[in-house]
Amino acid sequence: MITNNQIAETFEQIADLLEFQGANAFRIRAYRNGARSVRDLADPIAGLMQDPEVDLTKLPGIGKDLAAKCRELVEHGTIAMLEELLREIPVSVLSLLRIPGLGPKKAAVLHRELGIDNLEQLAEACQSGTVRKLKGFGAKTEEQILKGMAIAEAAGQRIYWARADEIAQRLRSFLSSCEAVRQLELAGSYRRGKETVGDLDVLVDSSNVNEVMDRFQQFEDVADVIQRGDTKMSVRLRSGLQVDLRVVPTASFGAALQYFTGSKEHNVLVRGRAKELGLRVNEYGVYRAGENGEAVGPSIAGSTEEDVYRAIKLPWIAPELREARKELQWAEQGELPTLITAEDLIGDLHMHTTATDGAASIEEMIAAARQRGLRYVAITDHSRRVTMANGLDPKRLRSQWQQIDKLRASIPDDFVVLKGIECDILEDGTMDLPDDVLEEADWVIASVHYGQNQSRERITERIVSALENPHVDVIAHPTGRLINRREPYQVDLEAVMRVAKQHGKILELNANPARLDLNDVHCAAAKAMGIPIVISSDAHSVEGLDVLRYGVLQARRAGLTRHDVANTRGWPELKKIMGHPHAKQQ
DNA sequence: GCCGTTTTCGGCCCGACTGTTTTCAGTCG
Numbered sequence: 293m294i295t296n297n298q299i300a301e302t303f304e305q306i307a308d309l310l311e312f313q314g315a316n317a318f319r320i321r322a323y324r325n326g327a328r329s330v331r332d333l334a335d336p337i338a339g340l341m342q343d344p345e346v347d348l349t350k351l352p353g354i355g356k357d358l359a360a361k362c363r364e365l366v367e368h369g370t371i372a373m374l375e376e377l378l379r380e381i382p383v384s385v386l387s388l389l390r391i392p393g394l395g396p397k398k399a400a401v402l403h404r405e406l407g408i409d410n411l412e413q414l415a416e417a418c419q420s421g422t423v424r425k426l427k428g429f430g431a432k433t434e435e436q437i438l439k440g441m442a443i444a445e446a447a448g449q450r451i452y453w454a455r456a457d458e459i460a461q462r463l464r465s466f467l468s469s470c471e472a473v474r475q476l477e478l479a480g481s482y483r484r485g486k487e488t489v490g491d492l493d494v495l496v497d498s499s500n501v502n503e504v505m506d507r508f509q510q511f512e513d514v515a516d517v518i519q520r521g522d523t524k525m526s527v528r529l530r531s532g533l534q535v536d537l538r539v540v541p542t543a544s545f546g547a548a549l550q551y552f553t554g555s556k557e558h559n560v561l562v563r564g565r566a567k568e569l570g571l572r573v574n575e576y577g578v579y580r581a582g583e584n585g586e587a588v589g590p591s592i593a594g595s596t597e598e599d600v601y602r603a604i605k606l607p608w609i610a611p612e613l614r615e616a617r618k619e620l621q622w623a624e625q626g627e628l629p630t631l632i633t634a635e636d637l638i639g640d641l642h643m644h645t646t647a648t649d650g651a652a653s654i655e656e657m658i659a660a661a662r663q664r665g666l667r668y669v670a671i672t673d674h675s676r677r678v679t680m681a682n683g684l685d686p687k688r689l690r691s692q693w694q695q696i697d698k699l700r701a702s703i704p705d706d707f708v709v710l711k712g713i714e715c716d717i718l719e720d721g722t723m724d725l726p727d728d729v730l731e732e733a734d735w736v737i738a739s740v741h742y743g744q745n746q747s748r749e750r751i752t753e754r755i756v757s758a759l760e761n762p763h764v765d766v767i768a769h770p771t772g773r774l775i776n777r778r779e780p781y782q783v784d785l786e787a788v789m790r791v792a793k794q795h796g797k798i799l800e801l802n803a804n805p806a807r808l809d810l811n812d813v814h815c816a817a818a819k820a821m822g823i824p825i826v827i828s829s830d831a832h833s834v835e836g837l838d839v840l841r842y843g844v845l846q847a848r849r850a851g852l853t854r855h856d857v858a859n860t861r862g863w864p865e866l867k868k869i870m871g872h873p874h875a876k877q878q
Numbered sequence: 879g880c881c882g883t884t885t886t887c888g889g890c891c892c893g894a895c896t897g898t899t900t901t902c903a904g905t906c907g
Binding site: 316317318319320321322323325326352353354355356357358392393394395396397398427428429430432433436480491493519520521522523524526536538551552554556559560561562563564566567568572573574575576 | 879880881884889890891892893894895896897898899903904905906907
């Protein structure tokens with residue numbers, strides 16, 4: 293069955309090809325909006341279409357045409373219009389667009405005038421000096437293109453948020469020591485807490501642009517200055533990451549922060565709303581709009597983000613929610629959720645030790661968890677099927693539990709250690725450990741690690757049967773995806789959630805930066821169904837416990853509050869909300 | 879191509895920087 297992601301990517305490809313053709317910019321945007329709308333949908337379009345009652349044009353950004361194209365794609369696996377486009381434009385020319393500074397117009401000229409289809413041919417044309425002869429191109433353009441080759445070849449690689457955070461924090465402390473810097477914020481997708489980050493946006497409040505830019509240039513990771521103007525400067529780091537710096541005056545800092553935090557789509561809505569109110573919003577402030585929509589008079593807001601939102605009669609909206617989903621509607625109606633924070637988490641219910649593939653002992657994990665302010669942990673090593681990790685059989689598992697029993701005596705009463713297991717859901721749908729063993733556990737995680745290429749029906753059945761097992765508490769990393777590395781396995785999450793709800797089970801938001809599984813859309817769907825989410829570290833070392841905050845960011849983007857997340861509660865309360873019939877602890 | 883308490887046409891967010899230009903187009907975010 294075709295996934296929403298595949299549909300979205302098809303629409304994106306059409307948009308790319310239309311852009312290359314020089315089509316109407318708003319038509320192109322309509323395809324991109326449609327792609328986003330499909331991606332934001334928790335239920336697969338292909339499934340929805342089975343129901344004759346469902347009208348796809350009710351989805352935002354999907355009209356008659358895109359609905360028909362969805363149908364065509366689901367029924368025929370392709371779209372005639374896309375096939376037609378692909379006959380006219382070799383798909384390889386799209387790689388030209390990945391060169392910084394080369395957009396659809398210039399790429400189209402290269403294709404039309406010089407017959408260039410791919411990056412290799414483009415490099416040759418630049419080296420032989422034929423590109424500079426084209427109208428609108430020059431020697432500098434050739435130079436820029438050649439310089440951008442390596443970037444284009446490695447393009448599309450967005451780094452994990454956690455990696456961006458490491459760079460961002462170093463950059464922040466480096467720049468903050470510059471006296472000319474009055475305020476500093478990182479904006480963009482980093483501030484919105486997206487799973488991956490394509491570049492960093494740094495915003496500085498200063499009246500001494502040159503001093504700030506000089507300092508920026510001295511950051512140890514800087515490999516290259518891409519551009520430097522009066523307010524804006526861009527560099528490329530040695531890692532290939534681009535960092536953009538903007539320097540603005542204090543009066544504009546909030547407007548600029550709002551603007552550069554995005555998302556682009558959120559800002560379109562913000563500006564549209566401003567327009568309705570007779571205002572104009574740009575990165576310098578909020579202004580009254582003249583007859584032709586131009587800014588008139590002094591700014592009426594701009595020094596803080598709160599002011600900017602207030603000017604358009606909205607409360608401040610957390611950056612994680614600024615994706616043009618429901619946030620404006622919530623803000624208008626006073627229904628913005630109070631998002632969960634990292635401090636709200638008081639337990640961690642998924643971690644490994646040296647008994648299997650972890651690097652630290654049970655004692656070390658407990659000490660580290662207490663040091664981090666947690667009040668309970670579950671020790672959840674792998675089960676025997678995971679031979680690579682030296683998974684536990686019933687005998688070794690019971691001996692680990694005896695060890696935990698002994699340890700409990702030496703641990704203060706205010707900290708709870710749970711006897712847990714991450715038990716594999718085998719390829720045939722049975723659990724890797726017998727019921728009489730699982731029954732003795734305080735906390736049972738069920739996971740799919742093997743047979744990820746099975747059919748959608750099979751994998752769904754496996755997970756559903758695990759949920760029907762009375763001893764299972766939670767499904768770990770429910771889609772199995774690894775960001776940038778592995779697609780999710782095929783699974784009917786709607787069916788999984790229905791059964792989870794029915795049996796009072798929990799779903800995991802695995803906080804490992806490479807997993808972040810469930811994603812934001814699915815977490816929001818779980819919340820809507822009243823299924824609790826547990827944010828877990830899946831730590832394989834002491835440091836592994838620190839990833840919980842990445843999971844919290846993901847939960848915030850899903851609009852989750854502390855009430856939606858199970859491990860914001862103490863263990864006894866958590867046990868109660870689950871109706872945990874087999875819990876032995878306390 | 880989408881959308882509509884300014885509805886079925888005419889809008890659709892906005893500014894900085896660069897290179898190739900003699901006043902602006904293309905790209906980017």
